[in-house]
Amino acid sequence: MSLENVFYNKLSEKNGTSKYDCLVLFSGGKDSTYLAHLIKQVKGQRVCLFTVDNSFEDDAQAKKVADQLNLDLFIYKPKVRDILKFYNFLLIDPAIIDLDDNPLCYLCNRYFTSLGMHFADNMGIPFVASGTTAAQIFGTKAQMSERMINIAEEMLKARFDNAYETIKTTQRYKTDCVVKDIVDKMFICPESVSVIHPFLYFGYNISQIKKELQEEYQWENPTPGVSNAEYTTSGCKLTSLFGIFKEKLGFKFHELNEFKLDYENGSLTKEEFEHATSYFKDMISKELNCEMKCIVEKLGLNGQLL
Template sequence: MSEVPQARRTCRRCVLPESPPDITMDSEGLCSVCLEAQSSKPQPEEELLESDFTRLLGKHRGKQKHDCLVMCSGGKDSTASLYYMRKRYHLNPLAFTFDHGFETEGALRNVHKAVEKLDVDFLFYRSTFMRDMFAKIVTSGSGAILCHLCSMWYMQVALDIAARYDIPLVIAGWTKGQSAHQGTPSNGAGQAGNREYASMSEATRRFLATLKQDPKYRDFPQSMEEVLKRARRRHKAIVLSPHWFLDTHPDEYVELIRRELDWEYPDLSYPAKSTNCSLNFLAMHLSLKHYGYTHYHVEQSKLIRANQQTREEALKDLEFNCPREFLASLAGRLGIELPE
């Protein structure tokens, strides 16, 4: 079993542990993030209406061979996005799946079934380009977050493809509150309020700066802003998610894609009831080791504070029980040994 540091106290309201300097606990056992949320005025959430979304889609429909590129990992959120673009909004999507070598068979099976049943064009991109970078994070002991680097590259590849095929819309499966920027290193703006990601972003930024010396990764972007800025020079695509505009609960669209696309939950994933690549287990093991929490703890804690998730449920879903042999086998696939 993998060790979650036992000494850390967990907030009694959310699921964040004590992790100074970013997260501290008061004498009542409430974390600094919850305390700040209590004292600051609730930010009125910008309400996005489906009519705004359909108007935008209408502007781009039928102008190119494909109306949108859908980034589809085979998880519930992105598979539902693909379904919606085809069936609810009647667009002609190009489905796109990115595999850095660690996508699971179950996830890929979901993609293939969806593509067949929806009869959409499909691009599958597999590359082990990131493997040495991942290995370097593990062996150097860096606290950089593998998923943040991966999402930057994934985004860059998606935007390249959109440019290549002149596709005006890039559709992701992000749920409300998620975006391309989620936890990725930023040039400065926009992430200031996210204390929970401060150390993770900083470690990732430092790692990326050292990576420049490696000829293989000399041109790797240093931040998500850089990815978006580079892409805009070539092609102006709009990146968005239908989930931002819809109030459908995940249970509802899981039911829908199960029925319509024969979608299935994968056998093995972290957190529970998610679909993530198998390397995610190693990434989250490292995140727990360095910080005592993962970006899933941050996301779940936000849901708890918004009363959209119970603390008990979140704690259960976030239990990390990945056997050490499995982590070692993932390290082996990166060509390295799992550090103690």
């Protein structure tokens, strides 16, 4: 049986008690849009979309693409002061830095996933779809099979368990009720909801994803001034600070390695790979402008970054 059929069989094992069977963690970018497209092919309108407004990514893209997909979109808005405090913690606590080359994105993604799981549980939705890829899990080329998918899921769980145990040792977790509440919600999730990772089953080909979305929905990427052909990654404004995070906070980042793996796997053309690499290197070498300084101030990091 093909991995695609294994995935669809897995998706049919449970039906929701509400009008939805699956929730897709959604931004309107290429990955989440493609996941929604794949699952909609078998579930139709029993798919919904879930976006977290973290104050650093415009939800206009999510709304626009949700309309193109003709799927219901739910937007969750955490308290701004709470999420800023949480991001501050992820960026400056010394215990966090070794959890991932890019602990901010790694743990923010986990936070968004957990919010989707809690929302799905309240709505009676059994599955949450995440855009995690094999390259992100293994950090190298991997030939996927049912066994490898099981290993990947076990690795994710082990990493999350280790992250939770590490975070629980920090002073901020022990003394700041806002941080503790967010962290506990991140890692203590409802057992009635399963997270599924479609790209482990379908593979991940960026060029093909963009081509199919453009043909099917006339999809456009969310990054101003970047064409669909050049677009590869997030529209979150925090990415503009990656350079100073690297210089001042010791972040290493795995994005360049992922671009290399995607190119070697045939997921990126040579042109896309060269542009993605150049764009990312330019981004992390930029000097701080007024908008970037404003973000630093919002995060409460003037003393650490300016």
